[in-house]
Amino acid sequence: MTYLALLRHGQSQWNLENRFTGWVDVNLTAEGEAQARRSGALLKASGVPFDKLFTSVQTRAIRTGNLAAEEAGLAWLPVERNWRLNERHYGALTGLDKAETAAKHGEEQVKVWRRSYDTPPPPLAPGGEFDFTKDRRYAGVVDLPTTESLKTTLDRVLPYWNEAVAPDLKAGKNLIIAAHGNSLRAIVKHLFGVPDDQIVGVEIPTGNPLLIELDANLKPIAARYLDEARAEKLPPFPG
Secondary structure, three states: EEEEEEEEEOEEHHHHOOEEEEEOOEEEEEEHHHHHHHHHHHHHHHOOOOEEEOOOOOOHHHHHHHHHHHHHHOOOOEEEEEEHHHHOEEEEHHHOOOOOOOOHHHHHHHHHHHHOOOOOOOOOOOOOOOOOHHHHHOOOOOOOOOOHHHHHHHHHHHHHHHHHHHHHHHHOEEEEEEEOHHHHHHHHHHHOOOOOOOOOHOOOOOOOOOEEEEEEOOOEEEEEEHHHHHHHOOOOOOO
């Protein structure tokens, strides 16, 4: 059996400000740093001998992974980062206040943009403040997204899962993925086979590792949030 820990980054500054963040590189708050360290203590207490850390290329996930690993006594772990683990791209909603956006467009429309499986927000216009084509970390990326639904987020996460993460798991390595609410929801949808119409009800809490035990075919056979007081409901196991 192998173990996979999915760790959503701790609270970020724009989480605190209730803004759509997506691909904007926002840092952790002091509370987010504390959540990351608490996650590390929980990972250590789990007793799982982790072998490797994966993160996105966004600072809040990188720092969460680093702080958690340090707290767990695992600062030495090999680390691999990839943009395909980034948060979902929120398109033209990027940077907007969530409450103000709901007041302008209606709560139902914003709920569709935020939580539906396959309806993305309007695309981000080129050349603006959040034009990520100018960011060096995405140099060479073909067809950089300008908006994403959870479906298209899963579409870009899966190739990296299949090429980099799954082979390590099949080789018996225990892994930590420090990433984001929607990229981790995409992984959960894939692993647990969550139907399209039910993934809307799956939430990944910040700074609370989800520890999943996998069989040889990478099917979940056990799963639990390490901080039970902040646990969210898990989807049913496949089959």
